[in-house]
Amino acid sequence: MRWLCIALVALIVALFSFAAEPAEPVKQPIAFSHQHHVGTLKLECKTCHVNPSPGEMMTFPAEAKCMACHKTIKTDSPEIQRLAKFVEEKKRVPWVRVYQVPSFVFWSHKSHLDAGASCAECHGEVGTMPQIVKAKGTTMGDCMSCHSKYKAPNDCSFCHEKVN
Numbered sequence: 620m621r622w623l624c625i626a627l628v629a630l631i632v633a634l635f636s637f638a639a640e641p642a643e644p645v646k647q648p649i650a651f652s653h654q655h656h657v658g659t660l661k662l663e664c665k666t667c668h669v670n671p672s673p674g675e676m677m678t679f680p681a682e683a684k685c686m687a688c689h690k691t692i693k694t695d696s697p698e699i700q701r702l703a704k705f706v707e708e709k710k711r712v713p714w715v716r717v718y719q720v721p722s723f724v725f726w727s728h729k730s731h732l733d734a735g736a737s738c739a740e741c742h743g744e745v746g747t748m749p750q751i752v753k754a755k756g757t758t759m760g761d762c763m764s765c766h767s768k769y770k771a772p773n774d775c776s777f778c779h780e781k782v783n
């Protein structure tokens with residue numbers, strides 16, 4: 620029975636390891652560049668991505684944060700005018716998600732940051748990216764191999780609801 624379980628886990632991990640998506644940038648509603656804001660302007664992640672309690676999400680920045688600069692910077696740019704229009708209409712910018720795990724998987728940013736993982740380990744060097752690309756995988760195999768590396772648990776129930 621034991622060898623069967625081990626073989627099954629190995630098979631599942633192998634299957635999921637092949638499900639990697641291509642690293643093509645998605646089209647965002649506004650052409651925001653991390654290369655510019657992080658690489659050149661040296662803004663910190665937490666200026667824009669806070670980690671509100673309970674810590675699951677890093678969240679997208681409040682538009683008011685962008686406007687603190689863009690009320691005066693580059694107001695002649697069509698991209699900035701689009702941004703200003705969202706703000707004027709009191710709408711959130713509908714950013715397209717790049718990283719996402721299904722709802723049946725437990726996930727928390729806070730636990731990983733508390734454990735010492737860096738943004739770059741899971742998202743690459745965003746300061747070099749004019750457009751965010753999915754630099755690292757989020758398949759089950761990707762999660763499990765890092766858990767092995769950090770000696771973190773890999774029981775099914777660590778990431779999934781117990782089935783019975």
Ligand code: HEC
Nearest residue numbers: 651656662663664666667714715716717718738742745751
């Ligand atoms: C000036 C604000 C700003 C700063 C500073 C910033 N970001 Fe972002 N970030 C954004 C915006 C806006 C988006 C949504 C648009 C996009 O994907 O480019 C985003 C998207 C992302 C995404 C994609 C999320 C997803 O799944 O859709 C990641 C990952 C990310 N940022 C990581 C970082 C990291 C790591 C840092 C620091 C090294 C950082 N960001 C600094 C504004 C910022």
Ligand code: HEC
Nearest residue numbers: 649650651656667680684685688692693696697698699702
């Ligand atoms: C600390 C100030 C600051 C903040 C905060 C900031 N930006 Fe910028 N942003 C700049 C500067 C400076 C430039 C470069 C202007 C230039 O090219 O002359 C720029 C350039 C841009 C451009 C390119 C405009 C173009 O057409 O060339 C876009 C789009 C943009 N920012 C969007 C955003 C968004 C969206 C946010 C909020 C998530 C944001 N910015 C937050 C300072 C800021």
Ligand code: HEC
Nearest residue numbers: 664668676677678679718719720726731736737738741757
């Ligand atoms: C252990 C891996 C890991 C680390 C470390 C990590 N992230 Fe993430 N990040 C993810 C995963 C997985 C998702 C998708 C989560 C989901 O579907 O809710 C994500 C999603 C995001 C998003 C999309 C919006 C959201 O709230 O989920 C942003 C923005 C983001 N990360 C920024 C960051 C920043 C900034 C850091 C460092 C402070 C960081 N991440 C550290 C794996 C990681």
Ligand code: HEC
Nearest residue numbers: 724725726727730734736740757762765766769771777778
């Ligand atoms: C950078 C390596 C790394 C990656 C990538 C990673 N993890 Fe983790 N994960 C850890 C570490 C380290 C811990 C802390 C283990 C502990 O507390 O014993 C952890 C803890 C967790 C926890 C426990 C959270 C809590 O609040 O108790 C869950 C759930 C989890 N990870 C799910 C995932 C999922 C799902 C993915 C893939 C999308 C993933 N992890 C990717 C290293 C990683």
Ligand code: HEC
Nearest residue numbers: 628638720721724757758759762763766773774775777778
């Ligand atoms: C470290 C976290 C982690 C652990 C441990 C884990 N999984 Fe997963 N699992 C995931 C993630 C993340 C996905 C979603 C992968 C994706 O989006 O491609 C997933 C997806 C699945 C799916 C696919 C469901 C579907 O409908 O697509 C099954 C089945 C599954 N896991 C079973 C298991 C079993 C059985 C175990 C124990 C051997 C296990 N998982 C352990 C993170 C984990």
